[in-house]
Amino acid sequence: MSQKPxxxxxxxxxxxxxxxxxxxxKIPFQVFERDASLAFRxxxxxxxxxxxxxxxxxxxxxxxxxxxxxxxxxxxxxxxxVSLDAITGEVIGEQRVGAGENLGSRDGxxxxxxxxxxxxxxMEGCEEFVHFNxxxxxxxxxxxxxxxxxGVRAVxxxxxxxxxxxxxxxxxxxxxxxAKQLSGGRLKVYDLGARGIHGQAPTTAFRALGxxxxxxxxxxxxxxxxxxxxxxxxxxxxxxxxxxRPNDMHDANVEFGWTMVGVPGVITAPNDDYxxxxxxxxxxxxxxTKNWHPRFKPLFDQMNEREAAFWKITCSTPTGVPEWPxxxxxxxxxxxxxxxxxxxxxxxxxxxxDSALLGRLLREAQAHAGGxxxxxxxxxxxxxxxxxxEAVRSSYGTATKMFQAHIDELSKTV
Numbered sequence: 001m002s003q004k005p006x007x008x009x010x011x012x013x014x015x016x017x018x019x020x021x022x023x024x025x026k027i028p029f030q031v032f033e034r035d036a037s038l039a040f041r042x043x044x045x046x047x048x049x050x051x052x053x054x055x056x057x058x059x060x061x062x063x064x065x066x067x068x069x070x071x072x073x074x075x076x077x078x079x080x081x082v083s084l085d086a087i088t089g090e091v092i093g094e095q096r097v098g099a100g101e102n103l104g105s106r107d108g109x110x111x112x113x114x115x116x117x118x119x120x121x122x123m124e125g126c127e128e129f130v131h132f133n134x135x136x137x138x139x140x141x142x143x144x145x146x147x148x149x150x151g152v153r154a155v156x157x158x159x160x161x162x163x164x165x166x167x168x169x170x171x172x173x174x175x176x177x178x179a180k181q182l183s184g185g186r187l188k189v190y191d192l193g194a195r196g197i198h199g200q201a202p203t204t205a206f207r208a209l210g211x212x213x214x215x216x217x218x219x220x221x222x223x224x225x226x227x228x229x230x231x232x233x234x235x236x237x238x239x240x241x242x243x244x245r246p247n248d249m250h251d252a253n254v255e256f257g258w259t260m261v262g263v264p265g266v267i268t269a270p271n272d273d274y275x276x277x278x279x280x281x282x283x284x285x286x287x288x289t290k291n292w293h294p295r296f297k298p299l300f301d302q303m304n305e306r307e308a309a310f311w312k313i314t315c316s317t318p319t320g321v322p323e324w325p326x327x328x329x330x331x332x333x334x335x336x337x338x339x340x341x342x343x344x345x346x347x348x349x350x351x352x353x354d355s356a357l358l359g360r361l362l363r364e365a366q367a368h369a370g371g372x373x374x375x376x377x378x379x380x381x382x383x384x385x386x387x388x389x390e391a392v393r394s395s396y397g398t399a400t401k402m403f404q405a406h407i408d409e410l411s412k413t414v
Contacts, residue, residue: 004149010032012334014351015171020125034135047348077246141329195266196261205301218289238261264403277306358380
């Protein structure tokens, strides 16, 4: 009798790394992604990998695949994280590798990689089991049918259903319908009010910064950007962070990215539509930085306007991952379980830890119980709540200082 597959909702980082783990463990699986392809939407900013994140990825991939992954990563040296005044260009703070946020990953370097590259590398070998244009809106538990045992089916937006699976893993991000159904609404994601813009420019625009990780801060004294909600009362704090790697610094055909964040009220998309990409977002970024020091102007003057995109800053319950009645056939990973602010750069690193942990537990159950996964979701959720809860609290704590963000009982959810 053929084994029922593990069903995975969503094709993000956590989902694809879990799929890769199952592939290597020879456990059947199916991935359902709502988009038409991996390149359907913008991939967002470059991700910094912590030592924990790298260890998790290495524990999943075979040695040759991990070497290819690590070779694709950028390794940034320099002085660690350097904070600069956006108006004067002066250094206002430094954080060495290994201090504070523990920026270093391996060999004294800050390791980072683009989200799109990560997804592409994780998906290698899994292509035939990944189904695009499949929007999961929920699930139904199935009872024993013709001796096949209990199972679960994913329900799609068009009303159709997946094959029967042994387990469903919700990994479709912070708007996960699987997470809402599983937790009975206990898993919530709050809108912090702060907003951001992601931008890209040729690497030649970054020469004046040199190698390193830089946070450029404008405390917002003076003129307000046109159209801002805070116009007439002082613009409020705006900052960008960027990782300038030594490779490709003189190649105008290669682009680096930067990520801008504004405190609530500073960055506002037209009609509150944060799916807008292109010139509208680029023009606002240029307006907000028009008085910045000439050293930083090329980042905006030379930006690839087509790649500019708005984004909201969100966070799940700051006290940690809530508990819900365990369901042996359904669980959640990544942002579906613990959405985080970008503060500290720990969201993606926590997500890949989920994939490594759940993949290992499923592999062990496959080896010892022949595909009986009873108890796996409970064991996974217990351990995940421990490290993910710490990460959410840390991310939120940093965000309250960096973005002037706050969550209370009146905060909006997404």
